[in-house]
Amino acid sequence: MTDTKRENILETRDVKLWYGQKEALHGINLNFPQKGITALIGPSGSGKSTYIRALNRMHDLEDNVTVTGSFNFNGTDIYAPTTDTVDLRKRIGMVFQQPNPFPFSIYENVVFGLKLAGIKDKSVLDEAVEKSLKQASIWEEVKDDLHKSALGLSGGQQQRVSLARVLATAPELLLLDEPTSALDPVSSHNIEETLLNLRDDYAMIIVTHSMSQASRISDRTAFFLNGDLIEVDTTKHIFLNPQSQETQDYVSGRFG
Numbered sequence: 675m676t677d678t679k680r681e682n683i684l685e686t687r688d689v690k691l692w693y694g695q696k697e698a699l700h701g702i703n704l705n706f707p708q709k710g711i712t713a714l715i716g717p718s719g720s721g722k723s724t725y726i727r728a729l730n731r732m733h734d735l736e737d738n739v740t741v742t743g744s745f746n747f748n749g750t751d752i753y754a755p756t757t758d759t760v761d762l763r764k765r766i767g768m769v770f771q772q773p774n775p776f777p778f779s780i781y782e783n784v785v786f787g788l789k790l791a792g793i794k795d796k797s798v799l800d801e802a803v804e805k806s807l808k809q810a811s812i813w814e815e816v817k818d819d820l821h822k823s824a825l826g827l828s829g830g831q832q833q834r835v836s837l838a839r840v841l842a843t844a845p846e847l848l849l850l851d852e853p854t855s856a857l858d859p860v861s862s863h864n865i866e867e868t869l870l871n872l873r874d875d876y877a878m879i880i881v882t883h884s885m886s887q888a889s890r891i892s893d894r895t896a897f898f899l900n901g902d903l904i905e906v907d908t909t910k911h912i913f914l915n916p917q918s919q920e921t922q923d924y925v926s927g928r929f930g
Contacts, residue, residue: 689743713888716898767840773832775824830861
């Protein structure tokens with residue numbers, strides 16, 4: 675068991691999810707290694723975003739959602755009654771489809787989670803701001819404007835500040851739910867480059883509707899369809915030599 679835990683940062687078994695009486699996920703078995711990028715692909719409504727939101731208990735914020743299955747995150751049971759969801763969401767950070775900076779300065783955005791955790795030492799906060807903005811590849815663009823509102827930035831810059839805010843709390847796993855779908859091509863490219871720079875230091879799971887994005891930046895790809903996990907393999911195998919006809923049809927553009 676210990677070897678498996680070292681190998682994988684997260685192991686999920688027989689994950690099922692219901693919206694009321696409607697079963698949206700039908701027993702997903704999926705593991706994620708300690709580092710690198712796993713892409714979740716599939717048509718709209720296939721369950722990929724539903725699944726990723728279950729990983730840091732975002733569904734707790736919705737009514738009438740039931741989640742069952744086993745979620746082992748570095749030895750922690752994500753759905754144990756004793757699990758602190760605030761702490762969990764620091765350890766499993768999330769970047770959403772729409773950039774969501776708070777209506778504060780860039781600096782206050784980045785230190786938000788740290789201040790919430792009770793950190794007040796200015797030198798610690800300053801260092802975290804510089805480090806995480808550099809990790810998010812936006813330090814050079816904003817270092818002279820840290821005390822200006824983050825809402826004055828472009829969409830792509832806002833998304834990188836949102837990423838920096840997540841990175842500042844030193845997460846063990848990053849969830850990215852279509853992080854570039856609201857951005858222009860140049861901003862999307864900047865985000866992709868940033869994620870590639872982080873892949874050796876973090877485990878990342880990205881939901882994307884873009885086949886080309888998945889093939890460019892991910893190490894592994896999982897294909898979802900109608901609430902089922904059809905196939906997971908190295909990205910190269912999924913795109914060049916998938917085992918399932920459904921995967922072949924989807925990645926070749928026959929449906930989706």
